[in-house]
Amino acid sequence: DEAMLSPDESERVVGLAQLIGQAQTIVDESGEPRGFDAGKWVGEWLEHPHPALAGHPPGEYLDTAEGRALVSSLLAQQQSSAYA
Numbered sequence: 001d002e003a004m005l006s007p008d009e010s011e012r013v014v015g016l017a018q019l020i021g022q023a024q025t026i027v028d029e030s031g032e033p034r035g036f037d038a039g040k041w042v043g044e045w046l047e048h049p050h051p052a053l054a055g056h057p058p059g060e061y062l063d064t065a066e067g068r069a070l071v072s073s074l075l076a077q078q079q080s081s082a083y084a
Helices: 007-030 038-047 065-080
Strands: none
Touching (some): 007 038, 007 065, 038 065
8 A cells, every 4th residue: 555645745745845946946056056055954944944934944935936936935045045
């Protein structure tokens, strides 16, 4: 028996995969990608408090489409180190 993900779980997994791809693209475009583990970096980044989220970790916002969009926007801002 294979366990099926609920629609909410599926959206969260897809959202996480998109964030990892986004982080890899940022490094590919603006840094030295050799040796960079996007999955590991995103996993750690999601767990650390973020000043733009009043000290909450971005991972707390992955349960809704709006939250995932917010987290994606914050990740994009990491490239320029600009905070909203």
